[in-house]
Amino acid sequence: MDLNLRKAILENISDNDQSQLEATIVEAIQSGEEKMLPGLGVLFELIWEQSSESDKEEMLNTLEKGVKQSS
Template sequence: MGFNLRGAIMANIQGSTQEDVEATIVDALQKGEEKMLPGLGVLFEVYWKNASEQDKEAVCQQISQGLQ
């Protein structure tokens, strides 16, 4: 039986406020721990599924510029 990491993360963050989400992101970035990456990935997945095409283009542009 496999562990559903995505499901566990979603269950853990379900019902989070905007402030909770921001605190989670800031905390993950400040700590820089590898174990936080899956959670950030799930948050990004939630964003992506709910973003407009224009928002998706903007975030891809920002990320690609940050990688220069």
């Protein structure tokens, strides 16, 4: 069986509006379940691909701050 996880995740959220997408993200983060990480990765990939260079720089700055605070 060939399972394309990225495709399955995108199909599951394809009809979601902003509030549903936010709920998905919040639930995945709050649950802390490892099985939710691939879905968050696919969502981040979509965000990254649709972002301008300045938005990417801002995300990287925010990510760097978060990483430093977590260590």
